[in-house]
Amino acid sequence: xxxxxxSTGLIGPxxxxxxxxxxxxxxxxxxxxxxxxxxxxxxSDVDLTxxxxxxxxxxxxxxxxxxxxxxxxxxTEVVAVAVGPTQCxxxxxxxxxxxxxxxxxxxTDGFPQPxxxxxxxxxxxxxxxxxxxxxxxxxxxxxxxxxGQMFAALAGLGQGTFASKVxxxxxxxxxxxxxxxxxxxxxxxAPAVVTTDLRLNEPRYASLPNIMKAKKKPLDTLTPxxxxxxxxxxxxxxxxxxxxxxxxxxKVDSVEALVDKLKNEAKVI
Amino acid sequence: MSILxxxxxxxxxxxxxxxxxxxxxxxxxxxxxxxVAGEGCGAAAEAAAALxxxxxxxxxxxxxxxxxxxxxxxxxxxxxxxxxxxxxxAHSTNGxxxxxxxxxxxxxxxxxxxxxxxxxxxFKRPFYAGNxxxxxxxxxxxxxxxxxxxxxxPVPTTxxxxxxxxxxxxxDAGVSSFVxxxxxxxxxxxxxxxxxxxxxGRGMGSGENFKILEGVADKLNAAMGASRAxxxxxxxxxxxxxxxxxxxxxxxxxxxxxISGAIQHLAGMKDSxxxxxxxxxxxxxxxxxxxxxxxxxxxxxxPELEAKI
Numbered sequence: 001x002x003x004x005x006x007s008t009g010l011i012g013p014x015x016x017x018x019x020x021x022x023x024x025x026x027x028x029x030x031x032x033x034x035x036x037x038x039x040x041x042x043x044s045d046v047d048l049t050x051x052x053x054x055x056x057x058x059x060x061x062x063x064x065x066x067x068x069x070x071x072x073x074x075x076t077e078v079v080a081v082a083v084g085p086t087q088c089x090x091x092x093x094x095x096x097x098x099x100x101x102x103x104x105x106x107x108t109d110g111f112p113q114p115x116x117x118x119x120x121x122x123x124x125x126x127x128x129x130x131x132x133x134x135x136x137x138x139x140x141x142x143x144x145x146x147x148g149q150m151f152a153a154l155a156g157l158g159q160g161t162f163a164s165k166v167x168x169x170x171x172x173x174x175x176x177x178x179x180x181x182x183x184x185x186x187x188x189x190a191p192a193v194v195t196t197d198l199r200l201n202e203p204r205y206a207s208l209p210n211i212m213k214a215k216k217k218p219l220d221t222l223t224p225x226x227x228x229x230x231x232x233x234x235x236x237x238x239x240x241x242x243x244x245x246x247x248x249x250x251k252v253d254s255v256e257a258l259v260d261k262l263k264n265e266a267k268v269i
Numbered sequence: 270m271s272i273l274x275x276x277x278x279x280x281x282x283x284x285x286x287x288x289x290x291x292x293x294x295x296x297x298x299x300x301x302x303x304x305v306a307g308e309g310c311g312a313a314a315e316a317a318a319a320l321x322x323x324x325x326x327x328x329x330x331x332x333x334x335x336x337x338x339x340x341x342x343x344x345x346x347x348x349x350x351x352x353x354x355x356x357x358x359a360h361s362t363n364g365x366x367x368x369x370x371x372x373x374x375x376x377x378x379x380x381x382x383x384x385x386x387x388x389x390x391x392f393k394r395p396f397y398a399g400n401x402x403x404x405x406x407x408x409x410x411x412x413x414x415x416x417x418x419x420x421x422x423p424v425p426t427t428x429x430x431x432x433x434x435x436x437x438x439x440x441d442a443g444v445s446s447f448v449x450x451x452x453x454x455x456x457x458x459x460x461x462x463x464x465x466x467x468x469x470g471r472g473m474g475s476g477e478n479f480k481i482l483e484g485v486a487d488k489l490n491a492a493m494g495a496s497r498a499x500x501x502x503x504x505x506x507x508x509x510x511x512x513x514x515x516x517x518x519x520x521x522x523x524x525x526x527x528i529s530g531a532i533q534h535l536a537g538m539k540d541s542x543x544x545x546x547x548x549x550x551x552x553x554x555x556x557x558x559x560x561x562x563x564x565x566x567x568x569x570x571x572p573e574l575e576a577k578i
Contacts, residue, residue, distance in 0.1 A: 036532060037397045046401050058514075114369070115378045138514065143396045144381050149339065149369035158340055158444035161366050164507065174448060178507045180362040180461075180516075181452035186338070189444045198497065198514060199507065234378045239404040243395065246539065249560040251551075255573040258545065261561050266543045268465070268522040269489060269578060 472527020
C-alpha cells in the first residue's frame with residue numbers, strides 16, 4: 001500500500017535533502033574583472049560611472065557547477081538568486097542563459113551588507129527548499145568572502161568553502177577545499193552550502209540561442225518586506241583612497257647588476 | 270576594550286600569523302583573551318600564554334575541534350565572545366572559513382582583512398583587488414574582525430605569563446566531518462611568513478621547469494610561490510598561488526619569474542619590500558611594480574642568478 005502511494009507521488013518523504021533535487025545558486029552583480037577601478041576625487045567611493053558590470057567570476061563558477069549537476073542527472077532544477085537593484089536582472093538573465101531554469105531577484109536599494117544578504121537568501125532558501133546552495137567564495141568588489149558562510153550559519157547547514165571539487169554521494173556532499181597547506185576534503189549532510197574556488201570548473205560561454213531562450217525563462221521579484229527581513233547597514237564607509245603608490249623602479253641590464261643592487265643597494269641578500 | 274583572539278595553530282605550536290594578530294589586538298587596546306580550540310592543543314595553549322599582552326588563554330580541547338570544522342568551532346567562539354568587544358583572528362583559511370559564521374551567530378556584520386586599526390571601531394581594508402583602500406567604521410555591538418597578518422609587525426613569542434583555563438564547551442553540529450587532507454610539507458619556509466619568496470608564472474612553461482627556481486630559493490632560504498596561471502596550468506599545486514584570491518604575501522624580497530603581473534597577482538604581493546621581475550617581455554605589467562626589472566630569458570637568467578648570489 002505504502003509503496004503504491006510513494007510511486008504515485010501522493011505521499012512520501014520530502015525531496016528536501018534527497019537527490020536528484022533543486023540547487024540554489026546565489027550570484028552577485030559586480031564590476032567586470034578586467035576593469036581597473038579608480039577612486040573618486042572626493043574619496044567617497046570608487047567610480048563606477050559607465051563601468052562594465054558582469055556576473056562575479058566566482059558566481060559564474062557556481063552557476064556552471066549547478067548546471068553540470070543538472071546535466072549529470074543529480075539536480076532537477078537550478079534556481080539563480082541575486083540580491084540588489086533592478087539592474088541585477090541582467091546578471092540573472094545571464095545565469096538563465098548559462099542553464100539555470102528560473103531566477104529570483106530580491107530587489108533592494110543598492111547592495112545590502114553581507115549579513116542582510118545572508119538573511120534575505122535564508123528567506124529564499126526557506127521558500128525554495130533546495131538540497132544544495134552554491135555561492136562564489138568572494139565577490140571581486142568587496143573581496144569579503146563572508147556571505148556564503150553567514151548564510152550557512154543562519155540556515156544551520158554544513159559548508160564546504162573554497163571548493164575545488166564537489167561530489168554527491170547519496171545525501172552526502174563531499175567537498176574538496178583549497179586550504180593554506182594544500183587540499184582538504186569534508187563530508188557534509190545535505191542540504192549543504194558550497195562556496196566555489198577558481199579551479200572547481202571552467203564556466204561555459206552563453207550561446208546566442210540560449211541567450212534568446214533565457215528571455216522567456218521565469219524571473220520573479222521579491223522584496224525584503226515579503227521575506228520579513230529588515231535590511232540594516234552597520235558598517236559605514238568613511239573614506240576610500242587609492243593604495244600607497246610604489247616608487248618607480250629601474251631596469252637592470254644583467255644578472256650581475258641585479259645581484260649587485262640586491263646586495264649593496266636594497267641590502268636584501 | 271576586551272578582545273577575544275582566536276589563535277591559529279596546529280595543536281603543537283602557534284602559527285606565526287597569531288603573533289601579527291596579537292599586534293593588531295594591541296593596536297585596538299584593552300585586555301586580550303586568546304582562545305585555542307583544537308584536539309590535543311595543550312602545547313599551543315601554553316605558547317599563547319607566553320605572548321606579551323595576553324591576560325588569559327582559554328583552551329577548548331576536544332575531538333570535535335580537531336580539524337577546525339567551522340560548524341563546530343564557530344558556536345564555541347560565539348559563546349566565548351560574550352562580554353568581549355572584539356573577536357579577532359587572522360585572515361587565514363580558518364579565519365575566512367569560520368569567522369563569518371561567528372558573526373552571523375552573533376547577528377553582526379564583520380570587517381575582513383584589515384590592514385590597519387584607526388580606532389576601536391574604525392579600520393582600513395583593501396577591496397577591488399587592492400586597487401582601493403576603504404576606511405570603515407562598525408557600529409556593531411561586537412566587532413568581528415579578521416587581520417591581514419602582513420600589515421602588522423609580529424609581537425615577540427615571550428614576555429607574557431597568562432593563566433590557561435580549560436573551556437569544556439563541546440559543540441558538535443553533526444552536519445560535517447573531516448574525510449582526508451593532502452597537505453604539502455616542504456623543507457622551505459611557509460609562503461606567508463618567508464623573508465624571501467621566489468615565484469614562477471606561466472613563463473616557466475612546465476611544472477618540471479619550476480625546478481630551476483629551487484636553486485635560487487635554496488640559496489636565499491626562500492619560499493616558493495606561483496601565479497594563478499601556473500597553478501591553473503597544472504605546473505604547481507594550489508597552495509603556492511599568490512594573488513587576490515590566493516595567498517597575500519609581503520616578504521622583504523619577492524622575485525617574480527616569468528610572471529606577467531596581472532592585477533589579481535599584484536594584489537597578492539605588491540606590499541613586498543623589494544620586488545624583482547625577470548621576464549622576456551619588456552612591456553609586462555610586472556615591471557611597473559618591480560624595483561629592479563631584468564628583461565631576459567628566464568632560462569638563462571635564473572641559473573646565472575643562482576650562480577652569482
